[in-house]
Amino acid sequence: MKSSSKTVEIFSDGACSGNPGPGGWGTILRWGDREKELSGFEPTTTNNRMELMAAIAGLEALRRPCPVKLTTDSEYLKKGMTEWIEGWIRRGWKNSQKKDVANRDLWERLLELTRRHQVEWRWVRGHAGHIENERCDQLAREAIRRGREKLSL
Numbered sequence: 182m183k184s185s186s187k188t189v190e191i192f193s194d195g196a197c198s199g200n201p202g203p204g205g206w207g208t209i210l211r212w213g214d215r216e217k218e219l220s221g222f223e224p225t226t227t228n229n230r231m232e233l234m235a236a237i238a239g240l241e242a243l244r245r246p247c248p249v250k251l252t253t254d255s256e257y258l259k260k261g262m263t264e265w266i267e268g269w270i271r272r273g274w275k276n277s278q279k280k281d282v283a284n285r286d287l288w289e290r291l292l293e294l295t296r297r298h299q300v301e302w303r304w305v306r307g308h309a310g311h312i313e314n315e316r317c318d319q320l321a322r323e324a325i326r327r328g329r330e331k332l333s334l
Contacts, residue, residue: 188250191208191210191252193238194317194320194321195207195232195234195255196322196325197227198325201225201226201227202226203222203224203329204223204230204231205221206231206321207323209316221234221324232255235321236258237291240291240295240297240298241294248299249298253304254304254306256304263302266288
């Protein structure tokens, strides 16, 4: 994607067949009239990890620092980045119950990416007809199907 003062829109979603179980993520990047779809698969994972991976993949696909509007249906992801992460860091990556923060590896990766880009976090209700969110869900589920097929070969 070319650099511009235009904001890049990223839509992301994760899915899991079982939790834990085989998981997939889907991401759409939009810059002006250009669009790119990405997806991935993990054989054994959780839904929350896939939600985080979808956002990470979208941000990692950007070649230059830029403003980003990232839309997710995961309150875990949005609240993690906008409400909880500063407290986790202050407490040495412990949650409010003084337990280790789950998925710390991915939160740290995401935090590093948000230092490179100016990210505005947006939440939409999942499975409520939001076109891009529905497409990301479809990409994630297709990734699970393809991944399972490869594993059974």
